[in-house]
Structures are given as C-alpha cells and as structure tokens.
Amino acid sequence: xxxxxxxxxxxxxxxxxxxxxxxxxxxxxxxxxxxxxxxxxxxxxxxxxxxxxxxxxxxxxxxxxxxxxxxxxxxxxxxxxxxxxxxxxxxxxxxxxxxxxxxxxxxxxxxxx
Amino acid sequence: xxxxxxxxxxxxxxxxxxxxxxxxxxxxxxxxxxxxxxxxxxxxxxxxxxxxxxxxxxxxxxxxxxxxxxxxxxxxxxxxxxxxxxxxxxxxxxxxxxxxxxxxxxxxxxxxxxxx
Numbered sequence: 001x002x003x004x005x006x007x008x009x010x011x012x013x014x015x016x017x018x019x020x021x022x023x024x025x026x027x028x029x030x031x032x033x034x035x036x037x038x039x040x041x042x043x044x045x046x047x048x049x050x051x052x053x054x055x056x057x058x059x060x061x062x063x064x065x066x067x068x069x070x071x072x073x074x075x076x077x078x079x080x081x082x083x084x085x086x087x088x089x090x091x092x093x094x095x096x097x098x099x100x101x102x103x104x105x106x107x108x109x110x111x112x113x
Numbered sequence: 114x115x116x117x118x119x120x121x122x123x124x125x126x127x128x129x130x131x132x133x134x135x136x137x138x139x140x141x142x143x144x145x146x147x148x149x150x151x152x153x154x155x156x157x158x159x160x161x162x163x164x165x166x167x168x169x170x171x172x173x174x175x176x177x178x179x180x181x182x183x184x185x186x187x188x189x190x191x192x193x194x195x196x197x198x199x200x201x202x203x204x205x206x207x208x209x210x211x212x213x214x215x216x217x218x219x220x221x222x223x224x225x226x227x228x229x
Contacts, residue, residue, distance in 0.1 A: 004155075034217075036218075041222065042220075042222050042223075043117070043203055043205070043220025043221050043222050043223055044156075044203070044205075044218070044220045045220070046217035046218070049217075051215075089155065089156070100146070100158055100161065100171065101158075101218065103155040103156040103157075104155055105153055105154060105155040106155055
C-alpha cells in the first residue's frame with residue numbers, strides 16, 4: 001500500500017537558518033503530494049502541494065519539489081523564523097479514485113531566537 | 114465563519130465508559146473524516162463520510178462508531194473506552210472527497226482524550 005516516510009525530529013534550528021525536512025514515499029503511479037503544518041494546540045493546515053512530477057509547491061517561503069525519480073518531496077525554507085515552530089506532515093493521495101490521504105509520522109521543528 | 118469545530122476539547126474517561134465526540138462544519142462540505150493522532154504514528158483515519166447519511170471504515174475503525182445524520186455534523190462514538198484509545202482526535206472536512214487532489218482537508222483543533 002501507499003506509505004510516507006519522514007525524517008524523525010525534533011529538528012532544532014536557530015532563527016534565519018536553512019531548513020530541510022526529508023520526505024520519501026511509496027505509491028503506484030503518480031500520487032499527489034502535500035505538506036501540512038500543525039501549530040501548537042491547533043489542527044493541521046495545508047501548507048503546499050504538488051500534483052505531478054517536477055511540480056514545485058510553494059507557500060509562506062516554504063518550497064517542495066515533486067521528484068519522481070527519487071520518490072521524494074523534501075520541504076525547504078531559506079530562512080526560518082521562530083513562528084515556523086510546528087509539526088510538519090508529508091502526505092500523499094494515491095491514484096485510486098477512492099484514495100484518502102496517507103500521512104507521514106510528522107517532524108517537529110523548533111526554532112530558537 | 115468558524116470552519117470545523119470539535120467538542121469537547123479535553124476529556125478523561127475510565128475504562129468501559131462511553132462518550133461521543135462532536136464535529137460540526139459550516140462550510141457545506143460533503144466529506145468528513147475522523148483521525149486519531151498518536152506520538153510516532155502520525156494521523157490514522159478512523160472513519161469517514163461521503164455525504165449525509167453515509168459512513169465508511171478507515172484504517173483503524175475497531176472500537177469506534179460514527180453517524181452523519183446531518184450534513185454539517187459528524188459524530189464519533191466510543192461505546193466502551195479502552196486505554197488504547199487514549200489519543201488526540203481530529204475531525205476534518207473537504208469540499209471534494211476521495212482521491213481529490215484539489216480539495217484540501219480543513220481540520221478542527223482536536224479533542225484530547227485520556228482513558229484510565
């Protein structure tokens with residue numbers, strides 16, 4: 001079945017540092033890929049998405065590129081802020097018309113001033 | 114516009130007790146979902162609904178029941194709570210449903226349930 005693997009956290013960075021959170025997936029065909037973010041005490045929110053190979057999703061300074069050849073969708077940001085501290089979830093929807101979202105286990109990001 | 118509202122926010126149950134978690138959405142979404150979030154496990158789908166009066170099992174449905182009597186509400190019931198059901202429960206809704214790549218899920222803020 002479909003699965004998503006994320007790097008384990010927490011990831012601890014200083015403000016203005018470069019961020020990478022790795023995400024790889026297993027799925028047949030061409031799934032759509034997503035990053036969701038969960039701020040403390042809140043539900044998840046869609047951060048960005050990519051629906052086909054080589055697409056780049058971007059939002060709020062975050063970017064991720066759909067790499068079919070490496071089955072990856074790594075999240076990056078050039079300069080993190082304290083307010084980016086949250087848990088980040090990589091997710092996919094498979095090709096089946098009845099597919100639901102499959103989530104990774106989440107990666108906590110802690111940014112210090 | 115409240116989005117997705119979950120009640121209660123917190124609850125402590127004793128083993129064997131029952132309770133119902135309520136989810137309400139005001140976005141006129143057809144599709145609604147219940148997830149549980151456990152440390153190191155990510156989010157796992159419990160049950161979902163593709164419209165008023167419908168329900169379907171997700172990845173981890175055992176020990177839970179659901180009902181969707183009204184389009185805006187999706188109830189999750191625990192008939193006899195067990196410590197293994199200690200978790201944070203999230204409700205979500207979406208305009209389009211299964212397999213949709215263009216309709217993001219809108220999540221509530223969660224219910225933290227502890228079963229002792």
